[in-house]
Amino acid sequence: MLLDSVPPPEQRLDTMDTFTFSCHSGLACFNRCCRNKHLTLTPYDGLRLKTTLGLHSDDFLSEYTLYSLDPHSGFPIISLKMGDDPQKVCPFVGSNGCRVYKDRPTACRLYPLGRASGKKQGQTTRDTFFFRLDTPACLGVEEKKVCRVDAWREEQGLNPYIEINDKMLGILFHPNRVWTMPLNEGQVQKVMVSCYNLDLFREFIFKTRFLESFEIDEDTRLNIEADDAGLLDFAFDYLDRTLFPDHIGLVP
Numbered sequence: 001m002l003l004d005s006v007p008p009p010e011q012r013l014d015t016m017d018t019f020t021f022s023c024h025s026g027l028a029c030f031n032r033c034c035r036n037k038h039l040t041l042t043p044y045d046g047l048r049l050k051t052t053l054g055l056h057s058d059d060f061l062s063e064y065t066l067y068s069l070d071p072h073s074g075f076p077i078i079s080l081k082m083g084d085d086p087q088k089v090c091p092f093v094g095s096n097g098c099r100v101y102k103d104r105p106t107a108c109r110l111y112p113l114g115r116a117s118g119k120k121q122g123q124t125t126r127d128t129f130f131f132r133l134d135t136p137a138c139l140g141v142e143e144k145k146v147c148r149v150d151a152w153r154e155e156q157g158l159n160p161y162i163e164i165n166d167k168m169l170g171i172l173f174h175p176n177r178v179w180t181m182p183l184n185e186g187q188v189q190k191v192m193v194s195c196y197n198l199d200l201f202r203e204f205i206f207k208t209r210f211l212e213s214f215e216i217d218e219d220t221r222l223n224i225e226a227d228d229a230g231l232l233d234f235a236f237d238y239l240d241r242t243l244f245p246d247h248i249g250l251v252p
């Protein structure tokens with residue numbers, strides 16, 4: 001999640017910290033939070049959604065997402081396009097709740113928590129933490145059920161999401177990236193295609209002369225040919241090796 005400001009220390013949670021929350025159809029707010037949201041999608045969110053919807057990644061992007069650039073880093077931000085109706089309802093909400101529940105995005109799984117990661121200039125390791133979101137209209141946080149952060153992570157199926165999202169953070173916080181310089185158009189294009197438009201990336205790998213200049217072993221080739229998760233994993237490796245050539249400079 002790209003944040004406008006750093007959550008204050010009192011909102012931060014360690015993995016053993018607890019919070020109260022229960023979301024169910026008996027609450028007056030049921031389904032009302034799935035609207036009018038800026039819901040950022042990670043590359044893995046996009047992969048899961050386009051797969052469950054049975055769409056080519058190009059069609060998924062044009063039908064369900066909005067595109068913008070982070071003004072500081074220049075990295076693309078892909079977010080879920082809310083409905084055109086006055087309430088801007090999420091396209092996936094149904095009367096019984098989320099229609100893509102088993103493949104719902106990271107932010108929906110985390111709610112009522114967020115997860116942030118940051119690195120100050122000169123710092124070598126990232127500071128990653130969970131935090132409580134501001135949830136003014138959510139009645140679920142007033143319920144009695146006590147949840148522990150690490151159990152919540154497990155229960156919501158967050159572990160594979162976090163593991164893959166963290167690889168994207170490895171690109172965002174790449175040691176060769178010049179923090180004062182946003183990505184140029186070519187770099188944006190590389191991130192967009194390799195991370196968010198996986199079907200196009202696969203075509204680019206196998207239908208152009210890509211493999212003549214980018215060496216990959218046979219196992220990796222078979223993996224990226226058959227499996228989107230393997231292809232996304234390769235995308236991070238590709239970006240790690242090509243997005244920030246050494247000559248651009250090192251992080252100050």
Ligand code: SF4
Pocket residue numbers: 033034035039090091092093094097098099100101104105108
């Ligand atoms: S994807 Fe599902 S859980 Fe997330 S906002 Fe839409 S309907 Fe709600």
Ligand code: SF4
Pocket residue numbers: 022023024027029030031032033034111137138139140141
């Ligand atoms: S507002 Fe909170 S409790 Fe109500 S449906 Fe949304 S997440 Fe559940």
